[in-house]
Amino acid sequence: LTADPNDADFVYAVWDRLSVPNGTVINPENVIGLGFKGPVRFTRTTNGGQSWEPVRTIYDPAANNQTIGNQIVVQPDGTVVDFFNEILNFKNSDGGGKFEFNLALLTSEDNGATWSKKPVRAQKIQSLGAVTPDTGAAIRDAAILFDVAVGPNGNLYAVWQDTRFTGGQFDTVALSRSTDGGATWSAPIQVSKTPSGAGLRSQAFLPSVEVNTAGVVAVSYYDFRNDVPGTPADELADHFVVTCTASCAQAASFAAEVRVTDTSFDYLDAPQARGLFLGDYEGLGTDGTDFFPFFSATHTGDAASVFVRRVGP
Numbered sequence: 001l002t003a004d005p006n007d008a009d010f011v012y013a014v015w016d017r018l019s020v021p022n023g024t025v026i027n028p029e030n031v032i033g034l035g036f037k038g039p040v041r042f043t044r045t046t047n048g049g050q051s052w053e054p055v056r057t058i059y060d061p062a063a064n065n066q067t068i069g070n071q072i073v074v075q076p077d078g079t080v081v082d083f084f085n086e087i088l089n090f091k092n093s094d095g096g097g098k099f100e101f102n103l104a105l106l107t108s109e110d111n112g113a114t115w116s117k118k119p120v121r122a123q124k125i126q127s128l129g130a131v132t133p134d135t136g137a138a139i140r141d142a143a144i145l146f147d148v149a150v151g152p153n154g155n156l157y158a159v160w161q162d163t164r165f166t167g168g169q170f171d172t173v174a175l176s177r178s179t180d181g182g183a184t185w186s187a188p189i190q191v192s193k194t195p196s197g198a199g200l201r202s203q204a205f206l207p208s209v210e211v212n213t214a215g216v217v218a219v220s221y222y223d224f225r226n227d228v229p230g231t232p233a234d235e236l237a238d239h240f241v242v243t244c245t246a247s248c249a250q251a252a253s254f255a256a257e258v259r260v261t262d263t264s265f266d267y268l269d270a271p272q273a274r275g276l277f278l279g280d281y282e283g284l285g286t287d288g289t290d291f292f293p294f295f296s297a298t299h300t301g302d303a304a305s306v307f308v309r310r311v312g313p
Contacts, residue, residue: 002072004080010111011045014054014070014082031092038066040084044112048215057184058082059106064089067104069145072080075154080108081182082115083158085125095150101125103146105182122185123176123281124167127161130171132235132267132276133224140275141205147284151211155179157248159207159219165190170200173207173221177249186249193242193257194223202226208284210291216313218291219254226264233271236264239295241284241311260293260309269298278304289313 004010021035021128039060045052059082067084072130074080082198086104104119129143172194176185192204207221220241227236242257270276276295282305285292291311299305 002074004074006074006078009046009048011073012080012112014040014042014072016067016070017041018020018066037063040067040070045140051263059119061086071148073148073150075150076152077154080112082106085144086119101144103160107182111289120182122158123188125160126163127171128163130203130205131200132134133227134232134235138275140273140277140280142280145280147208149209149211151215152213153215156182157209157211157217159209162188164188170203172204173219175219189251191242191251191254194225201225206282208282210284210286212286212313213288217248218284222291235264235268237263237267239293241291241293243313258311260311261297265297267300269303271303
């Protein structure tokens with residue numbers, strides 16, 4: 001759900017809907033082959049929420065493909081941009097392989113009345129998903145998700161988990177930027193500052209991105225850098241924020257890192273929900289100057305306490 005920062009009358013709601021055949025539900029053991037759809041569903045209000053337009057599909061990736069993680073941002077010039085992971089189970093029309101995750105986007109230049117017909121595929125999401133470093137326990141993280149933000153000059157930023165910087169061994173945090181409204185994107189860079197050379201303690205995951213009114217870019221993430229090797233009784237994690245003030249398409253520009261957890265917490269205490277699950281819809285906000293990471297951690301016997309901290313630019 002996104003309120004238009006340029007016009008208080010407009011609010012946009014977007015989501016993905018996975019539709020499966022009745023036969024899959026009635027008799028799932030005897031279904032032959034694939035048979036599902038996952039289009040982008042959208043509605044908006046044009047009068048500050050007094051009424052909403054009928055729900056409609058703004059993009060359908062066709063049978064046996066889907067979208068997930070739809071998220072809208074609005075540029076200063078009023079262009080509305082919907083980002084999503086386009087999961088294609090067959091060959092991409094851009095020459096890609098089977099079962100690829102595509103960070104894709106649609107644009108609207110009339111406040112969501114009409115949308116571009118074909119998505120821009122900005123980057124490939126090449127993620128594995130995080131695990132605890134000693135026990136190898138699966139973490140339910142943001143492996144198929146991402147986060148996006150828009151700067152005061154209209155630059156678009158996206159972050160996601162990716163293995164391209166570790167030779168496919170484990171996830172770190174990738175960032176890409178567009179300076180032309182999403183038409184083209186910079187080569188992905190690693191922005192997480194987790195020390196390398198520590199095996200699975202060099203993972204970084206669950207990233208978020210935000211930009212303040214001065215154009216400072218902040219990225220938040222978790223890692224296991226403070227976990228002690230060979231201690232499987234606990235898997236200690238922390239939450240960090242790293243910032244960039246200029247040239248934010250270069251990895252070296254993300255230099256100022258802040259630890260926002262007072263003490264490391266044991267990830268093994270997190271709730272189990274298809275993996276250790278602190279929450280994959282955490283976030284990073286700004287009041288225009290400072291940044292506010294909104295994150296979860298195990299805490300004094302509580303499996304998932306929620307925290308917010310103030311981080312200067």
